Amino acid sequence: DQQVKQNSPSLSVQEGRISILNCDYTNSMFDYFLWYKKYPAEGPTFLISISSIKDKNEDGRFTVFLNKSAKHLSLHIVPSQPGDSAVYFCAASGKSGTYKYIFGTGTRLKVLA
Amino acid sequence: KAGVTQTPRYLIKTRGQQVTLSCSPISGHRSVSWYQQTPGQGLQFLFEYFSETQRNKGNFPGRFSGRQFSNSRSEMNVSTLELGDSALYLCASSKGGGMRNTEAFFGQGTRLTVV
Numbered sequence: 001d002q003q004v005k006q007n008s009p010s011l012s013v014q015e016g017r018i019s020i021l022n023c024d025y026t027n028s029m030f031d032y033f034l035w036y037k038k039y040p041a042e043g044p045t046f047l048i049s050i051s052s053i054k055d056k057n058e059d060g061r062f063t064v065f066l067n068k069s070a071k072h073l074s075l076h077i078v079p080s081q082p083g084d085s086a087v088y089f090c091a092a093s094g095k096s097g098t099y100k101y102i103f104g105t106g107t108r109l110k111v112l113a
Numbered sequence: 114k115a116g117v118t119q120t121p122r123y124l125i126k127t128r129g130q131q132v133t134l135s136c137s138p139i140s141g142h143r144s145v146s147w148y149q150q151t152p153g154q155g156l157q158f159l160f161e162y163f164s165e166t167q168r169n170k171g172n173f174p175g176r177f178s179g180r181q182f183s184n185s186r187s188e189m190n191v192s193t194l195e196l197g198d199s200a201l202y203l204c205a206s207s208k209g210g211g212m213r214n215t216e217a218f219f220g221q222g223t224r225l226t227v228v
Contacts, residue, residue, distance in 0.1 A: 004155075006155075034216060036219075041221070042221055042222075043117070043119075043205075043219030043220050043221045043222050044156070044203070044219045046217070046218065049216060089156065091156075100146065100169050100171070101156075101158065101217065102158070103148070103155045103156035103157075103158075104155055105153060105154065105155035106155055
């Protein structure tokens with residue numbers, strides 16, 4: 001049972017345009033969400049997070065939007081740069097204090113120069 | 114500030130053998146979690162330790178075990194290796210209190226290949 005879903009395995013975007021990565025979740029107990037970026041042969045790197053009390057969080061070129069009613073979050077990268085080409089994972093944690101993150105399967109972003 | 118260190122980076126083992134992976138968290142971090150990454154499966158949670166106690170465990174067979182030492186370093190052991198255990202094993206550390214509402218920092222992982 002995949003509680004966090006990233007339905008697009010890959011995405012290609014032109015340099016300078018907006019990249020939008022989507023993530024859906026099924027567990028209404030999730031209250032904290034994160035995005036990680038992963039390059040080959042490296043561990044995931046934290047990008048940005050959002051608490052369920054917010055609907056938007058912005059950090060430089062990265063903005064995460066949370067739609068709790070739709071159980072959907074998205075990561076916007078503007079403008080996209082070739083160095084952004086990586087696999088992006090969304091993750092969620094819950095109110096139950098289980099001390100773990102549930103990750104999606106990832107979306108491979110390719111930014112074309 | 115040193116990051117999360119995992120050793121070894123690469124490992125090749127034969128079916129039926131056992132393996133031990135090591136993780137040194139960021140200084141001051143007391144929570145260590147382990148994840149398995151396989152193609153198409155994302156990161157699957159294995160277990161989490163805090164102050165030498167396992168607080169949560171994922172849905173993996175008992176062949177997967179771990180422990181944490183008093184200096185917060187952690188080890189993960191897989192016994193009776195199977196071909197399907199081939200994966201990237203990632204360790205993540207976070208501040209005291211676990212991973213709730215705080216980001217986790219990952220190591221580079223250990224690439225385990227079972228032949």
